[in-house]
Amino acid sequence: MAKSSNLKTAALEKSSHLEYFKIAVSVDCVIFGYEEKELKVLLIKSDLKEFAGSYSLLGDLVRPDEDLDKASYRILKERTDLDDVFLQQVHTFGAVNRHPSGRVVSTAYYSLVNINNHKLKINNNDLRWHTVKNVHKLAFDHKEILATSLLHLRGQIEEHPVIHNLLDEKFSLRELQEVYEAILNTPLDRRNFRKKITLKNWLVDLNEMEDNVSHRPGKLYKFKPKLIKNNKLA
C-alpha cells in the first residue's frame, strides 16, 4: 500500500476517503467446456441463502495484493486445478444491487477448457458442468454475465483459434465443425465450413486417420503450434 507523502491533492489518501473503500471487487469466471456435441459451462451451487438451490458462476473476491487477471487464474486453478489456461476478460458488472450482501463490482472472465483432460477437483454434485442451452436461472446477475460471455465467445471463434482449448490435440474436421455448431447453436454447411477453415490457415494436416469411429474415418488435424502459444494472455 503506497503511502505517498506531500501529495498536491491527495485524491486517494485513505484517511480522507475511507468511505470509498466500501466496495469489494470480485472476479467471476465463465468456464466453458465441450462434451457430447454440447457447449457446457461450469457452475457451482450457490452458498448464499438468498440463492438457495441456484447455481452460480465460479467467483471470488479479489485480494488487495492480487492483480485482477491473476485473481481469475487463481480461481480457475482452485476450482479445476488447471494451470495453463486460456482466459480473457469480458466485461465488468457494477450495478449497486447486484449482490445481496453488499456492494460488489465484478469483472467477468471467460475460459475454455478441455473437459476430458480435466476431471479434476470436480468431484461433488455442487460443482458440475451444465449444458449452456439449458441454463435458465442463475444466482446474482450471472445469467447476464453468461449471456454476455457467450456473445463474446461467438465473436472470438470467428477471428481467433481459441477453440483449440476445447478439443484434444488431434481432431477431425467433423469434430471441429461440431464445436463451432455447438457454440453458435446453428448447423453449418460442411463444404463451406471446410473452405472457411482452410482459408484461415490455422490447421496442420497430420496425415493420420481417426480409428475409433464406426464409419469411414476422417483425417486428423491439429492447430499450428505457433497459434496456440499466442493464445495465452499471461
Add this chain to the structure above:
Amino acid sequence: MAKSSNLKTAALEKSSHLEYFKIAVSVDCVIFGYEEKELKVLLIKSDLKEFAGSYSLLGDLVRPDEDLDKASYRILKERTDLDDVFLQQVHTFGAVNRHPSGRVVSTAYYSLVNINNHKLKINNNDLRWHTVKNVHKLAFDHKEILATSLLHLRGQIEEHPVIHNLLDEKFSLRELQEVYEAILNTPLDRRNFRKKITLKNWLVDLNEMEDNVSHRPGKLYKFKPKLIKNNKLA
C-alpha cells in the same frame, strides 16, 4: 447495504471480510473529440505529486451507492456538462501497482463528443483537448487505457454509426470521411469510402449543399434518426 441474516456461508459478510474492502473502484473516461481533422482526447493535468506535469484521463472513484455505468456519466457530466452522451465500457484495469496511492481497480469507458457543441466547463489550461497522435506519456497506466480504447473505437466505427457523436447534425461525405481517416489514422479512397457508406445505409440525403466552402460544395447528409437513438447505452 443489504445485511442478510442466516447466510449458509456468509461469503461476503462484512464483519468477516473486512480485509477485502481495501480496494477502491474508479472509472476512467476516454473522451474522444474531433476538430480540425484530428482525433482529440480530453485530458487533465494530474494533481498527484507522483505525476506532476503529466496529464491523465478524467476519472473518479465510484461511490458506494453508485452504479458503475452511472459513475461514468457523472464524471462526464461534471467535466463537460454533457448530459446525453454516448458512453461505452471498454475494459477494466486491475494491476496491483497501477495507482501510487493505493489499490485502485479502474474501469475504462470511452465517449465521443462534439467539441464545438460543448465548449463548456473546459475553461482552464489544466483541462484541454489533446491530439491523440501526439499523446505520448500519461499518468498511471492511462496510456495503455487510451491505446486500448482507441483500438476499441476503431472496431466500433466499422460496425456501428457511433461516429455521428463527433459531427454536427449535417455534414458532407468529405467531412465524414475525414473523421474516419482521423480515427483510423490512414487515408481512404474516396470512391470506395462512398460505396461502403452507401452499403451501410446509415445516412439520409438532405438535398442541401454546403455553403461555407470555397470550392464546389458537397451534398449534406445526416444519420438516420433511428440509428442515433439506438446509440445510447441508457
Add this chain to the structure above:
DNA sequence: ATGATTATGTGTACAAAGTACACAATGTTT
C-alpha cells in the same frame, strides 16, 4: 460376402463485398 448404412471428401455457380483506379462537372479565385 454382399448389400445397407453412415460419414468423408470434394467443386461449381452465383452473390456480396473489398480494392484499385480516372475523368468530367461545379463552383471559386484571380
Add this chain to the structure above:
DNA sequence: AAACATTGTGTACTTTGTACACATAATCAT
C-alpha cells in the same frame, strides 16, 4: 476566361460467402 480545388461517379478484378450433389471408404447386419 483560365487556373484551381473539390465533388461526383463506374468498371474491372479479387476475395469472400453461400447454396448445393455425388462418388468413396469404412462398418454393420444378415
